[in-house]
Amino acid sequence: MFAPVDIREITAYNRAVLARYERALRRLTWKESGKDRGTGHLSLRDTYVHIVQVHDGWLNFVVPARFGDMEGRPDPFEFHSWKEIGAWADSVFREIQARTAALTARELRRVVRAPWMPGRYTVSDAYLQVTMEQAHHLGEIIAAFWQMDRAPPDMTWIDTRRNLTRRRPR
Numbered sequence: 001m002f003a004p005v006d007i008r009e010i011t012a013y014n015r016a017v018l019a020r021y022e023r024a025l026r027r028l029t030w031k032e033s034g035k036d037r038g039t040g041h042l043s044l045r046d047t048y049v050h051i052v053q054v055h056d057g058w059l060n061f062v063v064p065a066r067f068g069d070m071e072g073r074p075d076p077f078e079f080h081s082w083k084e085i086g087a088w089a090d091s092v093f094r095e096i097q098a099r100t101a102a103l104t105a106r107e108l109r110r111v112v113r114a115p116w117m118p119g120r121y122t123v124s125d126a127y128l129q130v131t132m133e134q135a136h137h138l139g140e141i142i143a144a145f146w147q148m149d150r151a152p153p154d155m156t157w158i159d160t161r162r163n164l165t166r167r168r169p170r
Helices: 004-026 044-062 067-072 082-101 105-109 123-147 157-167
Strands: 036-039 111-114 117-122
Touching: 004 044, 004 082, 004 105, 004 123, 004 157, 036 044, 036 123, 044 067, 044 082, 044 111, 044 123, 105 123, 111 123, 117 123
Parallel strands: none
Antiparallel strands: 111 117
C-alpha cells in the first residue's frame, strides 16, 4: 500500500508532531501535566508517554520480533521529570529512525505478530497502527488543552512537512 519513502515521511511527521507536543507539555508544571484530565491515560503526560510506548512496542519490538527484550525497558510511567521522558523518547525514535531508513518494499509486506494482538499484519500495518493511535491520543490531548483554555500545538500534515523539508540538507 505504501512505499518506503511514504513511511519515512509519515515517521518523520509523527516524530516532529510529538516533539511539538512534548515542548508544549514541558511548559506545564510537572503536577499540571500529571493531573487527571479524563483522557484515555488520564493525564496529558501519561497520554504522551503512552503514544511513545506504542511507537516503541510496535516498531522497536514487534517489527524486529524482539519481544523478550521488552522486559528490560524502563517504565516511563515511573520517570520523575521531562528530562527523563525526553531522553527516553529520543532513544526510542533513534531506533525507529535507523530501522525506517533501511525499509524496503519487501520489508513493508513482511508479516509480523504482536503477542497482545491476535491476527496477522504486515510491517506497513505496524507503521499505520502507530500513526493512527498517535492521532487518536493527540486528539485527547488537544481536547484537554482547549478545556484548559490553552491552544494546542499545530499538527497539520502540510505545515509540518513544509517545515521538515526546509530543514533537510540539500
